[in-house]
Amino acid sequence: MTTDNFETKLEKAVKQVENGLKAHLASDDETPETLLEAMRYASLDGGKRLRPFLVNETASLFKAEQQLVTEAAIAIECIHCYSLIHDDLPSMDNDELRRGRPTLWKHSDEATAILAGDSLQTLAFEILSNAPTPTNSYIKSQLINGLAKAVGKTGMVGGQIRDMAAEKSSEVNFADILMIHSQKTGALISFAAEAGAIIGGADHHAREAIKLFGQKLGLAFQLKDDLLDVEGTTNDLGKTAGKDQASGKATLVSILGHEKAVTFLSNLKDGALYALEPFGEKAETLREATRFVCERQN
């Protein structure tokens, strides 16, 4: 039953985000249609929606207001989509393929891609601050602050800068790569998990446990990505495979070797599952998600 449960709930997150983004990106008199089209191209019909799923599931461990949960899920996905658009740019990863389709800068042009990314970032903060009232603003402000810290200079963007520096360096060690991953991809995944706990008003211990879970899961996600890059084919991934190897880029896999990397992934999985213990049966879907992240084939 648990696998069905997980897949059903992941499917629910997919629909929730799709509908929410469509509503936020509906045509209006103020927004240029070119911009909306670019934002839609890069955010609709794609992605696993893992982060929104995590918001939903950690929120379900507590007593969380559903509208805030949905808003946080959509906002976090906006940030994820913005980061992919900018990562793919010619001056960054120079990627032409994403989710089996041309990347946004390839599909439209570089300037539009930069601006669509910019406005998806803004949209995340707009969504989290919409319709503020004296009652809901304290939670909204906490979500906004946590999100900003996870995606700015001390989080995702900081990690991207470190990643770019590492690509040019010949002396990248295990600690460097851990730092890159924990900022570049880990921080947002971890915050997605934490967001549910914030909205649910979790106590200190529960919130720390959820953060630990998110950190382990985030790192596991990235490590699995690196393993898939070595093992996978372009067709399976919907993006160019073997890119890290071809570019000689240092990854956890290249530093640890394939066997130790697989063991490390297994340890991270165990660590994530351990962090969920205090939540008993209620966390069963999050356990399934953990297994999915560590065992997926694309």
Add this chain to the structure above:
Amino acid sequence: MTTDNFETKLEKAVKQVENGLKAHLASDDETPETLLEAMRYASLDGGKRLRPFLVNETASLFKAEQQLVTEAAIAIECIHCYSLIHDDLPSMDNDELRRGRPTLWKHSDEATAILAGDSLQTLAFEILSNAPTPTNSYIKSQLINGLAKAVGKTGMVGGQIRDMAAEKSSEVNFADILMIHSQKTGALISFAAEAGAIIGGADHHAREAIKLFGQKLGLAFQLKDDLLDVEGTTNDLGKTAGKDQASGKATLVSILGHEKAVTFLSNLKDGALYALEPFGEKAETLREATRFVCERQN
């Protein structure tokens, strides 16, 4: 006395923003130094700090908490600096000179410039949401929401997309240009004025008056910029002069002609001053600022 007063207060905003940004961009263990250096390069030691000044001055018309005023002033300037970095990029305006120095992408590289802009945007929202409490969160959320709407798809970025489309079009009319300016530069200037009213808990009438003032001033600021581009020299401006004419770009000046543009600027100035009438003598510095914006030589 009034001019001295204005200059003193503008100088105060310059120092306030400089000190605030330095503190927010101080070195720490989590942020890569390369990123911090890029963010500092593009935000410190430059700019008129007109937007922070407006936050301070409109706040002074009401009873506003000083810490929130300072935070809003700095956050809005972060957004302004991010927008300049991205506007200057090769795929956008391809500008090599800004405030008399190489633009950030010229000084470092394109990827770093994109990411420094990205993280300055995030920093704005981080600053506005820092240290949330049940008491201050309602105002914080209103500021965040207003800022997001002023700078995202319905504001600054929407205007930049329209501006890019207009450059490629041969049929740009007066209404198109007004829309571009009101979104691209007007929205943030207008929000800077409104922010002071939000923090000060202004009533509906006062807030509408301040918004109207901000809209007139924002458009006047852009129109004066266009006039300076025609009249000025590169040395005066600290950026490349005559660029609009050289590129055949449609501006209010090219559409209206120089004489009518000067008259329109004068009307906007009168409109901004009229909107300040309800505030009597307390708004004297804002009147000086209006004259400064409309009469400046760079």
